[in-house]
Amino acid sequence: MGNNKYKILIVEDDRNIASFVQMVFETNGYQVLTAERCQQGLLMFTSHMPDLVLLDLGLPDMDGEEFIRRIRPDSSVPILVLSARSDEEDKVTSLDLGANDYITKPFGTAELLARVRAALRVNRSSTRTALDGRFQVDDLCIDYDRRQVTIAGEAVHLTQTEYNILALLSQHTGKVMTYSAIIREIWGAMDNGSVKKLQVNMANIRKKLGCRPGDNRYVTNELGVGYRMLDE
Numbered sequence: 344m345g346n347n348k349y350k351i352l353i354v355e356d357d358r359n360i361a362s363f364v365q366m367v368f369e370t371n372g373y374q375v376l377t378a379e380r381c382q383q384g385l386l387m388f389t390s391h392m393p394d395l396v397l398l399d400l401g402l403p404d405m406d407g408e409e410f411i412r413r414i415r416p417d418s419s420v421p422i423l424v425l426s427a428r429s430d431e432e433d434k435v436t437s438l439d440l441g442a443n444d445y446i447t448k449p450f451g452t453a454e455l456l457a458r459v460r461a462a463l464r465v466n467r468s469s470t471r472t473a474l475d476g477r478f479q480v481d482d483l484c485i486d487y488d489r490r491q492v493t494i495a496g497e498a499v500h501l502t503q504t505e506y507n508i509l510a511l512l513s514q515h516t517g518k519v520m521t522y523s524a525i526i527r528e529i530w531g532a533m534d535n536g537s538v539k540k541l542q543v544n545m546a547n548i549r550k551k552l553g554c555r556p557g558d559n560r561y562v563t564n565e566l567g568v569g570y571r572m573l574d575e
C-alpha cells in the first residue's frame with residue numbers, strides 16, 4: 344500500500360498550520376512533505392514530484408504566487424492556495440496564474456480534506472471526460488459531440504453562449520474559474536460590460552437548469568471571484 348499513497352507538498356512558513364495540516368493528511372493516509380520557504384518548496388517539488396501542492400501565499404523569501412508562476416505551465420499538478428488573506432484580489436490572481444483552488448484560513452479538517460480530494464479528482468476526471476465525450480454529474484448530462492444538455496434525460500434548451508459557458512465550466516469541474524478566465528474563453532476579450540454579461544448568462548443558465556436563486560446545485564457562485572462547477 345505504501346507506494347500508492349498520494350504525496351502532498353505543503354509550502355507554509357507558519358509551523359502551527361504546517362504541522363496541523365501534516366497531521367491531518369498523515370492520519371488520512373497521505374504522504375506529506377513540508378517546506379517553509381518558497382525556494383525550498385520549488386526544489387522539493389522538482390525532486391519529489393508530489394501529487395498536489397498546498398501553498399501559502401505569504402512566504403518569507405518570495406511570494407507564494409511566484410511558486411505558481413515557476414511551475415506552471417510545465418506541470419498540471421493541482422495547487423491549492425492556503426491564504427490568510429480573505430482578499431478577493433489575491434484569490435483571483437492565484438487562480439489566474441493557475442492555482443486550482445484556494446482555502447481561507449482558518450479552515451477545518453473536513454473542509455481541507457474535501458478540497459484536496461476534489462482537486463485530486465479533477466486531475467483524473469479531465470482525462471475521463473475527454474475520452475468518452477460526455478460529462479455527467481448528478482442528473483445533469485452534457486454531450487459534447489451533440490452539444491446537448493439534459494437533466495434526468497430531459498433536454499435543456501440553452502443558447503450557444505450559455506452552452507459554451509456551461510461546457511467550459513464542466514471541463515474544469517471542481518475548480519473555480521475566475522470571471523476573466525471565462526470571459527477570455529467565451530468572448531475573447533474583457534471590457535466594462537463583460538462581467539455583467541457573464542452574470543446575466545449565468546442567471547439564465549441556472550434558471551434553465553431549474554435552480555432557484557441561492558440554490559447551489561451544479562454550479563456555485565464564488566462571490567467576487569467566479570464560478571465553480573460541482574463534481575458531486
Ligand code: CA
Nearest residue numbers: 356399401402
Ligand atoms: Ca505565511
